[in-house]
Amino acid sequence: MADISIKGLHKTYPGSTELATNNVSLEVAEGEFMVLLGPSGCGKTTLLRMVAGLDFPDQGSISIGGRDVTYLPPQDRNLSMVFQSYAVFPHRNVRTNIAFGLMMKKVPREELERKVEWAADLLQLSPYLDRYPANLSGGQRQRVAVARAIVMDADVLLMDEPLSNLDALLRLDFRAELKKIVQQLGSTTLYVTHDQVEAMSLSDRVAVMKKGQIAQLGHPITVYEEPADRFVGGFIGSPPMNFLDGRITPQGGLEVGGQSIAAPEFLARAAARTGGTAVMVGIRAENISLEQRGAEGSLDAAVEVVEPLGHATLLTVDLGGQTVKVQVPSTARVSAGDTVGLRFEQSALRFFDTETQLGLTA
Amino acid sequence: MSHATTARTTAGADRPEPEVDRRPLARQRRNRVLLQVACILITLFMALPIYLIALAAMSSRQSLQKFPLSFIPDNFSTETMQTFLQSTGILGGLINSVQVGVFTLVLSLLIGVPAGYAVARFAFRGREPYQLFLLFTRALPIVVLSVPLAQLFLQTGLYDSALAVVLLHSALALPTTILITASVFLGVPRDVEEAARIFGCSPVQAFLKVVLPMAIPGIAAASIFTFVMSWNEVLGASILTLNQRTLPAQVLSSLAESPLAYRFAGGFLLVVPALVFIFFMRRYLTNMWGSTIR
Numbered sequence: 121m122a123d124i125s126i127k128g129l130h131k132t133y134p135g136s137t138e139l140a141t142n143n144v145s146l147e148v149a150e151g152e153f154m155v156l157l158g159p160s161g162c163g164k165t166t167l168l169r170m171v172a173g174l175d176f177p178d179q180g181s182i183s184i185g186g187r188d189v190t191y192l193p194p195q196d197r198n199l200s201m202v203f204q205s206y207a208v209f210p211h212r213n214v215r216t217n218i219a220f221g222l223m224m225k226k227v228p229r230e231e232l233e234r235k236v237e238w239a240a241d242l243l244q245l246s247p248y249l250d251r252y253p254a255n256l257s258g259g260q261r262q263r264v265a266v267a268r269a270i271v272m273d274a275d276v277l278l279m280d281e282p283l284s285n286l287d288a289l290l291r292l293d294f295r296a297e298l299k300k301i302v303q304q305l306g307s308t309t310l311y312v313t314h315d316q317v318e319a320m321s322l323s324d325r326v327a328v329m330k331k332g333q334i335a336q337l338g339h340p341i342t343v344y345e346e347p348a349d350r351f352v353g354g355f356i357g358s359p360p361m362n363f364l365d366g367r368i369t370p371q372g373g374l375e376v377g378g379q380s381i382a383a384p385e386f387l388a389r390a391a392a393r394t395g396g397t398a399v400m401v402g403i404r405a406e407n408i409s410l411e412q413r414g415a416e417g418s419l420d421a422a423v424e425v426v427e428p429l430g431h432a433t434l435l436t437v438d439l440g441g442q443t444v445k446v447q448v449p450s451t452a453r454v455s456a457g458d459t460v461g462l463r464f465e466q467s468a469l470r471f472f473d474t475e476t477q478l479g480l481t482a
Numbered sequence: 483m484s485h486a487t488t489a490r491t492t493a494g495a496d497r498p499e500p501e502v503d504r505r506p507l508a509r510q511r512r513n514r515v516l517l518q519v520a521c522i523l524i525t526l527f528m529a530l531p532i533y534l535i536a537l538a539a540m541s542s543r544q545s546l547q548k549f550p551l552s553f554i555p556d557n558f559s560t561e562t563m564q565t566f567l568q569s570t571g572i573l574g575g576l577i578n579s580v581q582v583g584v585f586t587l588v589l590s591l592l593i594g595v596p597a598g599y600a601v602a603r604f605a606f607r608g609r610e611p612y613q614l615f616l617l618f619t620r621a622l623p624i625v626v627l628s629v630p631l632a633q634l635f636l637q638t639g640l641y642d643s644a645l646a647v648v649l650l651h652s653a654l655a656l657p658t659t660i661l662i663t664a665s666v667f668l669g670v671p672r673d674v675e676e677a678a679r680i681f682g683c684s685p686v687q688a689f690l691k692v693v694l695p696m697a698i699p700g701i702a703a704a705s706i707f708t709f710v711m712s713w714n715e716v717l718g719a720s721i722l723t724l725n726q727r728t729l730p731a732q733v734l735s736s737l738a739e740s741p742l743a744y745r746f747a748g749g750f751l752l753v754v755p756a757l758v759f760i761f762f763m764r765r766y767l768t769n770m771w772g773s774t775i776r
Contacts, residue, residue, distance in 0.1 A: 204673075205671065209678075225682055
């Protein structure tokens, strides 16, 4: 168990002019589950590979447990890793696959067998120990990959989108199992994914990345409720956060969709000085509730699409020309074409600068 | 009362069910039979000469004078083979051929497999010209090559030795070995190699423990090419040796004046070891570990 300290990592792939990682710094505490989240090409896998030693940075440093490992080959870093495609060794049976790392470290036979039994038991692989990977299902091969990694008792556990090749139902089950196992082990984990649900459910802290830089770093709920910029707000959460064009009037009102509601203190004060500012308003679908049209403090809107999802109903609503997604309980009786009143929960409103897209806070 | 409704009853007027057309099925069956017949014919085309040679080599000398030769063995004897094996230089030639074949195999694999790995994994400068160049070396006729080689070997004192033939054959085998193994290594997924590195292997260990076992079918194929090429190679071996002849070279030199029986026995002995080698290697040619690539 060790902490990871990443400082100022730059990397450009040969043959490319863009920076894959641009001055990225990150501290992962001992025993912490850190998720790197972002769309494809954001640099999260590059970052993981540099921590693993499979690629080397052009500039910057990486230390694990206080030891500098920036240019150390992977076999000397005392890590273990689960790959997206599992990368189990097809020419060895399950038992030998799991034991591979321990055999390379020349662990004595008794201890090795004990550890392999323990890992196989934890991942329900005990009946399959003598099988070859070609005779296993995708989910079982994935378990072999995880068993091979956890049996090592390494300083750091790395995972590169391990769940993305599983089918949807299996993914859900295994996500919970993975969380339980990692909590039990208490290992420092660095996990890469593009699936924001995985990031929310598994992480102690999440680093949202975009174009080679970290857009926001924080606890998943914080990142969810207080996104640092428009990109983070739109990336996390399903459905994504609604973004509306609005204006803060000098009188302290927030104009959105042609109507006005109260604006927060800090923005009203600033607007009073400057004579009104354009602003981008962010509000999540579940923080909007329906009321009677015309009610005090609500905004009039027209329902366009009703999607019953089972656990809730998702409405697509037209607010003065802008489209808003609203999540209402499945018991709500709404049809397409209804006119409704929208109430935005004041505490859940987020504001973003229209030019920089950064969040505005008090 | 039944609550079940079927599409037919609610559709209104009854329509007769269309007849099942079985003709495509019969067509498929006929095509399959034709395919089998074609396979049998091709196999016969390949196997018949070998069978005839084996038959002739295993018959007594008298039965060979009979014309036409019968297809069924009626006079089995090892007389022909025995006489042949005792002829001058045959046993020595056999030993030389085996020696040269094995050493060529070992040398070309030792050099060719790492070269194939380098071509597959490393984007070094000149990789494409290198591969092209390998193919060009096979474009030269052996006869043209052998004469300057003979001169070179004479100067260095290697002439008329098994080593000279081994060197020539390895040079001839390397292009196919490198290109075959390169394409096989390209088929070994990179992440399996990387996993080996993470779990404690140095680059060489990862190659030996993980990549090589997965590439066995390709290496087996390259081995078959190499051994059979070396075994059958006549021209170069004839020019480079005098007393230390390989079997084909030996047989060739005395072919014109030899009796019929000698020729059949020689042909048989030339075919058999290559066949044996291929039979051995056959089981390594298949995809041994199954497919784990989704």
